[in-house]
Amino acid sequence: MEKIYDVVIIGGGPAGLSAALYATRAKLTTIMIEKEKTGGQITSTTEVANYPGSIENATGDSLSNRMVEQCKEFGAELQKDEVQEVKLEGEIKEVVGKQQTYKARSIIVATGASPRYLDVPGEKEFTGKGVSYCATCDADFFTGLEIFVIGGGDSAVEEALLLTKFARKVTIVHRRDEFKAAKSIQERAFKNPKIDIIWDTVIEEIKGEGLVQSIKMKNLKTDEVTEYKANEDEGTFGIFVFVGYLPETQLFNGILDMDGAHYIKTDENMNTNIPGVFAAGDCRVKTLRQVVTAVSDGAIAAIQAEKYIENTFDDQ
Numbered sequence: 001m002e003k004i005y006d007v008v009i010i011g012g013g014p015a016g017l018s019a020a021l022y023a024t025r026a027k028l029t030t031i032m033i034e035k036e037k038t039g040g041q042i043t044s045t046t047e048v049a050n051y052p053g054s055i056e057n058a059t060g061d062s063l064s065n066r067m068v069e070q071c072k073e074f075g076a077e078l079q080k081d082e083v084q085e086v087k088l089e090g091e092i093k094e095v096v097g098k099q100q101t102y103k104a105r106s107i108i109v110a111t112g113a114s115p116r117y118l119d120v121p122g123e124k125e126f127t128g129k130g131v132s133y134c135a136t137c138d139a140d141f142f143t144g145l146e147i148f149v150i151g152g153g154d155s156a157v158e159e160a161l162l163l164t165k166f167a168r169k170v171t172i173v174h175r176r177d178e179f180k181a182a183k184s185i186q187e188r189a190f191k192n193p194k195i196d197i198i199w200d201t202v203i204e205e206i207k208g209e210g211l212v213q214s215i216k217m218k219n220l221k222t223d224e225v226t227e228y229k230a231n232e233d234e235g236t237f238g239i240f241v242f243v244g245y246l247p248e249t250q251l252f253n254g255i256l257d258m259d260g261a262h263y264i265k266t267d268e269n270m271n272t273n274i275p276g277v278f279a280a281g282d283c284r285v286k287t288l289r290q291v292v293t294a295v296s297d298g299a300i301a302a303i304q305a306e307k308y309i310e311n312t313f314d315d316q
């Protein structure tokens with residue numbers, strides 16, 4: 001007989017992992033589907049200094065590895081697959097992956113968010129050839145070179161600090177004249193002698209031959225356009241883009257209620273507009289997107305899924 005899971009979790013970041021942990025501890029048959037690397041966005045974060053208790057080994061990777069081990073210990077199935085379609089109407093829901101179709105009594109959507117692009121000429125062409133969205137992954141390539149960091153939020157300023165450990169110099173380019181990042185992070189950046197800041201400025205174009213060689217910037221207050229060219233001896237430099245994230249919710253367009261920015265609407269119990277379908281973590285409408293809020297959402301969603309199954313299915 002075809003297996004019907006109690007819970008199919010779509011997405012393997014902290015929200016999905018926490019949902020898997022709580023669901024399996026509640027003895028629900030649980031599978032978590034992730035298309036890329038389990039652990040989600042935090043695996044590309046160097047420091048997770050604000051997750052309670054996370055003092056030693058507080059890298060994103062180590063934290064997510066420990067979460068994965070814990071889930072496996074309680075019997076969650078972790079499956080690599082890319083979901084292509086969801087059929088959420090009816091009591092038994094279907095998640096259609098590239099590898100196979102999964103059937104479930106309840107679904108937890110924990111698809112997270114992915115980096116937002118600058119959308120300027122040259123950005124796509126030079127991704128992986130000087131343009132990066134992950135400091136932990138790519139910092140090493142720019143050892144001793146110059147790096148530009150684009151953005152003014154927590155990610156940009158925090159990752160700029162990390163990049164100073166590799167780069168000769170780090171220049172943060174921000175479109176306004178003050179950062180959005182937390183004050184404590186800003187202070188560390190202002191004090192760091194390797195960090196320069198260019199305010200009120202956006203990137204207009206990225207150019208080069210094979211590798212990034214120049215960047216065109218425009219000052220929004222004066223309209224002045226300047227082009228920065230790589231130092232002749234070095235020949236290239238890095239551009240790290242941290243200008244926010246976009247929710248990974250395209251699969252649910254027209255199915256789940258969303259806000260104008262395509263984040264999934266839920267109530268405080270993670271219920272979406274469809275009974276038995278819950279959303280947790282960065283993909284849902286919320287005011288604070290952090291590991292600590294994602295794991296909280298995941299736990300609530302799993303416990304609500306348990307209640308929903310108990311109340312809906314006679315054999316439970």
Ligand code: NAP
Nearest residue numbers: 050118151152153154155156175176180242243244245289
């Ligand atoms: P964010 O808070 O949305 O900040 C994005 C930054 O990029 C803003 O400064 C924004 O400028 C700028 N920006 C947006 N679009 C741009 C464009 N097209 N061109 C140039 N600049 C652009 O994103 P984030 O820093 O990635 O953080 C995302 C979430 O994760 C936040 O909730 C953050 O608190 C959290 N986070 C927390 C930590 C931590 O606590 N340790 C670390 C990383 C991330 P404006 O300021 O002008 O809007």
